[in-house]
Amino acid sequence: SQTIHQWPATLVQPVGSPLSLECTVEGTSNPNLYWYRQAAGRGLQLLFYSVGIGQISSEVPQNLSASRPQDRQFILSSKKLLLSDSGFYLCAWTRDRANAGELFFGEGSRLTVL
Amino acid sequence: AQTVTQSQPEMSVQEAETVTLSCTYDTSESDYYLFWYKQPPSRQMILVIRQEAYKQQNATENRFSVNFQKAAKSFSLKISDSQLGDAAMYFCACSWWGTYKYIFGTGTRLKVLA
Numbered sequence: 199s200q201t202i203h204q205w206p207a208t209l210v211q212p213v214g215s216p217l218s219l220e221c222t223v224e225g226t227s228n229p230n231l232y233w234y235r236q237a238a239g240r241g242l243q244l245l246f247y248s249v250g251i252g253q254i255s256s257e258v259p260q261n262l263s264a265s266r267p268q269d270r271q272f273i274l275s276s277k278k279l280l281l282s283d284s285g286f287y288l289c290a291w292t293r294d295r296a297n298a299g300e301l302f303f304g305e306g307s308r309l310t311v312l
Numbered sequence: 313a314q315t316v317t318q319s320q321p322e323m324s325v326q327e328a329e330t331v332t333l334s335c336t337y338d339t340s341e342s343d344y345y346l347f348w349y350k351q352p353p354s355r356q357m358i359l360v361i362r363q364e365a366y367k368q369q370n371a372t373e374n375r376f377s378v379n380f381q382k383a384a385k386s387f388s389l390k391i392s393d394s395q396l397g398d399a400a401m402y403f404c405a406c407s408w409w410g411t412y413k414y415i416f417g418t419g420t421r422l423k424v425l426a
Contacts, residue, residue, distance in 0.1 A: 230412055232414070234416070240418060241318075241403060241416050241417050241418035241419050242403060242405075242416035242419075243416075244413060244414065244415065244416075247412055247413060249412055255412075257413070286355065288357065290357075290414075298344070298345035298407030298408070298409065298414065300347075300359045300362065301347070301349075301357075301359070301405075301407075301414050303356065303357035305355070305356060306355050306356075
């Protein structure tokens with residue numbers, strides 16, 4: 199069976215510090231991978247998605263970046279965090295290449311920037 | 313731009329009663345897919361129901377059903393015989409064939425009253 203893991207679950211960082219959130223999918227190959235941010239009143243905002251190794255599409259200009267160094271690994275990074283980067287970050291994957299199948303989500307990472 | 317709108321930030325329903333959550337979307341594409349996701353207090357996102365736009369028949373999953381009005385670009389979720397475990401945040405989402413993107417609404421918080 200397929201599983202998705204995100205870590206760390208909780209992170210408290212000072213303004214200006216770097217960030218690295220990791221997401222790994224197991225039990226499947228060549229998944230589409232996604233990073234979302236959930237902020238109060240704004241729903242789920244799509245940040246990045248990837249359809250293959252090294253292929254990253256950015257949806258929102260911001261202080262964040264994403265990388266996919268391996269087929270089932272997706273990393274969200276920042277060189278210098280801003281207060282506005284605080285939120286709940288969700289990684290997700292889907293196996294369907296053309297038809298939009300179910301999006302499977304990780305447990306999420308709560309980031310607080312102080 | 314493709315958008316998904318949920319105009320009800322919060323809804324309440326009495327246990328065992330029926331509630332309908334609203335969702336509208338905006339697209340010029342003809343081939344797309346619609347979803348309802350549930351996010352309980354644990355924050356783990358769970359797929360409730362999925363609808364292909366080319367199918368006229370409304371999708372159902374046990375106590376959950378949708379009213380898909382393609383011309384009106386409306387996709388509402390009906391929950392029958394509401395249970396305490398239905399209390400959660402509900403997100404409507406849309407994905408367009410070939411784009412790989414899943415766009416979510418801002419969510420509706422559902423409270424179930426005993």
